[in-house]
Amino acid sequence: MGTVQTSLIFLPGALFLCLLLYILIKFLYKVWWTPIRVQQALRSQGIKGRSYRFLYGSTKEILNMRKESFSKPMNLTHHIFPRIHPHIHTWINAYGKNFMYWYGPRAHLVVTETELVKEIMNNRDKSYPKADTEGFRKKLLGDGLVTTEGEKWAKLRKLANHAFHAESLKNMTPAMISSAEMMLERWKQQEGKEIEVFEEFRLLTSEVISRTAFGSSYLEGQDIFDMFRKLSIIISRNAFKVRIPFLSWLLKSGDDIESEKLEQGIRDSIIRIIAKKEKSMNGEVGNFGVDFLGLLVKANHDADEGNHVTVQDVVDECKTFYIAGHETTTSLLAWTVLLLAIYTDWQEKARQEVLDLFGKEPPNSDGISRLKTMNMIINETLRLYPPVVSLLRKVKCETKLGNFNLPANINLVMPTLSIHHDIQIWGEDAQLFKPEKFSEGVAKATNNNPAVFLPFGLGPRSCVGLNFATNEAKIGLTMMLQRYAFTLSPAYIHSPIVILTVRPQHGIQSKNRDSAIILIEYFPFKKHLPDFALSSHPPKGRIFKNGDDVESDKLAKGIRDLILDIIQKREEKMTGKVDSYGSDFLGLLLKAHHDVPENYKITLEDIVDECKTFYGAGQGTTAVLLSWIVFLLALNTDWQDKVRQEVLKVLGKERPNSEGIARLKTMNMVVNETLRLYPPASNLTKKVQRKVKLGKLVLPANMNVYIPIMALHHDPKIWGNDAHLFNPERFSEGVNKATNNSPASYIPFSMGPRTCVGLNFAINEAKITLAMILQRYKFTLSPNHIHSPTQMLLVRPGRGVRITLHSLQHYVGMSFFYWNGPTAELVVTEPELIKEILYNRDKWYPKPEVETYFRKLVGDGLVASEGEKWAMLRKLSNHAFHGESLKVSAL
Numbered sequence: 001m002g003t004v005q006t007s008l009i010f011l012p013g014a015l016f017l018c019l020l021l022y023i024l025i026k027f028l029y030k031v032w033w034t035p036i037r038v039q040q041a042l043r044s045q046g047i048k049g050r051s052y053r054f055l056y057g058s059t060k061e062i063l064n065m066r067k068e069s070f071s072k073p074m075n076l077t078h079h080i081f082p083r084i085h086p087h088i089h090t091w092i093n094a095y096g097k098n099f100m101y102w103y104g105p106r107a108h109l110v111v112t113e114t115e116l117v118k119e120i121m122n123n124r125d126k127s128y129p130k131a132d133t134e135g136f137r138k139k140l141l142g143d144g145l146v147t148t149e150g151e152k153w154a155k156l157r158k159l160a161n162h163a164f165h166a167e168s169l170k171n172m173t174p175a176m177i178s179s180a181e182m183m184l185e186r187w188k189q190q191e192g193k194e195i196e197v198f199e200e201f202r203l204l205t206s207e208v209i210s211r212t213a214f215g216s217s218y219l220e221g222q223d224i225f226d227m228f229r230k231l232s233i234i235i236s237r238n239a240f241k242v243r244i245p246f247l248s249w250l251l252k253s254g255d256d257i258e259s260e261k262l263e264q265g266i267r268d269s270i271i272r273i274i275a276k277k278e279k280s281m282n283g284e285v286g287n288f289g290v291d292f293l294g295l296l297v298k299a300n301h302d303a304d305e306g307n308h309v310t311v312q313d314v315v316d317e318c319k320t321f322y323i324a325g326h327e328t329t330t331s332l333l334a335w336t337v338l339l340l341a342i343y344t345d346w347q348e349k350a351r352q353e354v355l356d357l358f359g360k361e362p363p364n365s366d367g368i369s370r371l372k373t374m375n376m377i378i379n380e381t382l383r384l385y386p387p388v389v390s391l392l393r394k395v396k397c398e399t400k401l402g403n404f405n406l407p408a409n410i411n412l413v414m415p416t417l418s419i420h421h422d423i424q425i426w427g428e429d430a431q432l433f434k435p436e437k438f439s440e441g442v443a444k445a446t447n448n449n450p451a452v453f454l455p456f457g458l459g460p461r462s463c464v465g466l467n468f469a470t471n472e473a474k475i476g477l478t479m480m481l482q483r484y485a486f487t488l489s490p491a492y493i494h495s496p497i498v499i500l501t502v503r504p505q506h507g508i509q510s511k512n513r514d515s516a517i518i519l520i521e522y523f524p525f526k527k528h529l530p531d532f533a534l535s536s537h538p539p540k541g542r543i544f545k546n547g548d549d550v551e552s553d554k555l556a557k558g559i560r561d562l563i564l565d566i567i568q569k570r571e572e573k574m575t576g577k578v579d580s581y582g583s584d585f586l587g588l589l590l591k592a593h594h595d596v597p598e599n600y601k602i603t604l605e606d607i608v609d610e611c612k613t614f615y616g617a618g619q620g621t622t623a624v625l626l627s628w629i630v631f632l633l634a635l636n637t638d639w640q641d642k643v644r645q646e647v648l649k650v651l652g653k654e655r656p657n658s659e660g661i662a663r664l665k666t667m668n669m670v671v672n673e674t675l676r677l678y679p680p681a682s683n684l685t686k687k688v689q690r691k692v693k694l695g696k697l698v699l700p701a702n703m704n705v706y707i708p709i710m711a712l713h714h715d716p717k718i719w720g721n722d723a724h725l726f727n728p729e730r731f732s733e734g735v736n737k738a739t740n741n742s743p744a745s746y747i748p749f750s751m752g753p754r755t756c757v758g759l760n761f762a763i764n765e766a767k768i769t770l771a772m773i774l775q776r777y778k779f780t781l782s783p784n785h786i787h788s789p790t791q792m793l794l795v796r797p798g799r800g801v802r803i804t805l806h807s808l809q810h811y812v813g814m815s816f817f818y819w820n821g822p823t824a825e826l827v828v829t830e831p832e833l834i835k836e837i838l839y840n841r842d843k844w845y846p847k848p849e850v851e852t853y854f855r856k857l858v859g860d861g862l863v864a865s866e867g868e869k870w871a872m873l874r875k876l877s878n879h880a881f882h883g884e885s886l887k888v889s890a891l
């Protein structure tokens, strides 16, 4: 009995101990034995990488690298790979194209060899299913199309293919257009101001997916989107944080509790939307509607097991499409607009294409498919800033990949971003925005290798929303380009980050400066043209004088007195000698007053009026011209860079000289185009002296003819559909070619005998000033600039032109070249590049030849020598000036 009693007491204890031991062994098997075994298996095949660290693997290192990387903004380059994936960037360089790291105890094999990527993504025998979705991510996506596998995936994919096929997309176009119209209506309040586009596009894409897939609206789904947003932030906050098994079940963190609440809230809201849909069917089974939700609800009601989906499936699928349907496209739209705000030449090209295809009409499906330039731009944006930065799969059971034998249950990471930025694939300019790469389509750009361009994935699990997303983006961009020109706000901070998708860091949480652009109303002249064309002339010879008459009489007298004063001072200086008047314009006038035969003499009053004319014409017009040039170059920074390059090539940093100024061809084009768009004198008026025949018209005497220069310069019949656009290229072969040999189409200085006498003076002055500005500064339009061309004698910027100057001396990140005689000199200010040059040990960057005079000074000593001689001299001087010697010399 005693023994039985004792056994009864000890048995549960022993069982408990056994259980504990079992759990411990299982735990150690998972977090110690398996990783060690996997590591050996991978290493033995030559796969290098991080060594496994108990429990946490590589996650602590990754977290630290990411923290450091995201802690500060970056220069405005598109080299975002090291920032977004600092761990992959560092380790690819250290271990090669395929390497391993550890997400907790699970091995991750990073695969960037594109042949292997293709093999994984196209695999049809299910060796590489999607990696397990766990934790917070699972709460966000549920078990929907993105995450699920097997038969359920096949069923859901069929449904989604049906909902988003080409014909359905055509029917969605009107809803996409109305959503974009809603956004642009909001923007009317923002014209001329800064606008944060990421948030704007988030609203747009939320509205589009709500309307097209769920027959609802953003407002109706607003709480769902808000909850998604909060959940996404929790996911990114916890990325690369390892959850310890068992412990995380027992102890729930704040994020666990919050995310459970959010998951439940999202579910309740979706169930409400489903219930509404069911109610709207009025008991008719076939009446669910053709949108995606309609198809899902219909499948839920389908008795056929092969088609039936559960309510939970419908909820998960709605979650999947709400989230996949708007996050990704928001990212695409925001980066495209940012790139177009920087590369305004591409913005203009895209706009021109849009105007050619649609004019000012809303886009249509047929035209959308013909937007070739926009397609190139979108592809290039997706290459540089792919919203989904990597693809993840797992190895289901031991399998062969290329020459590797992969053990089961490891994950495969295919870092899209690294592949898209690889210079071995895309060439030396891989980090640059060059949409022309895609001018002959994706196949040509990728050399027929689909695994090098993966924005939408590849193979059977590739994005089902590809056409939907690109259509939506094209419609949004088209409508935006039809209405607005836009530039990047000078306050923009470049800090891409990943929160599910790649996005501007501060774009969502706060109304910060990220992804900010300045909207500028396109067709600025539409508003002003009639005013100019119809500007009336005040009747002459008033009998009763009003306040302005009295004031202007006073001003005229004041001006006359000041000019007489100047004349008197000059005359006092005169010594009676003919050549003492001076050779300037005033000197010539005085000479014509004193020293010419009587009938050629001009009066003092003539001199006063002439001085008035030249003070006014000489100063006002050129100031206005310069203002418009600077405005247009601040807006079109690509042209600003081109002109600067020309200036530096021709003049270097020297003061401009006449010979150099005459060779500034690009600047000439810019000046001509500015004078076309903003002619300071907007019209000419002539009087009909006597009855005269003009063409087929007979004009009576004493009427006026009015020549609207502004209207001529903006006439699409003369200049084509891009008449309102800044396109200096049209003057690339001179004015005659640009005007098709019709000189009267372009008359900023008038023409004929009364053509402006100050033409060359004004243009020279503008060019010299501009050259000197460009030598010293880069400039962008200030967010406070308000575009308001006004006519006050001249067409001038009513509220000035507000720009921000960036000194070139301090312009980190800018590279440009100029010519030192026949040698090109590239100015490099980007610290990373500087490091690369100065640290280079392969002797790719030796010192240039020392110039003759300098050689006289330093000979072939340490400063000027290279190679072995340098090494020897350096050793000597290192020795002479090392720390200890310095101490001695200090004594």
Ligand code: HEM
Pocket: 145, 146, 147, 157, 160, 320, 321, 324, 325, 326, 328, 329, 332, 386, 387, 388, 391, 392, 454, 455, 456, 457, 458, 460, 461, 462, 463, 464, 465, 466, 468, 469, 470
């Ligand atoms: C620019 C926009 C988009 C990008 C860059 C994008 C990218 C991707 C990528 C890379 C995948 C493959 C993931 C993998 O292989 O693991 C994918 C899958 C998917 N996408 Fe998109 N997507 C975009 C827009 C959309 C839209 C608008 C929708 C919905 C209307 C959508 C729905 C889906 C779904 C449901 C899947 C999973 C397909 C499956 O597993 O069968 N996506 N997307």
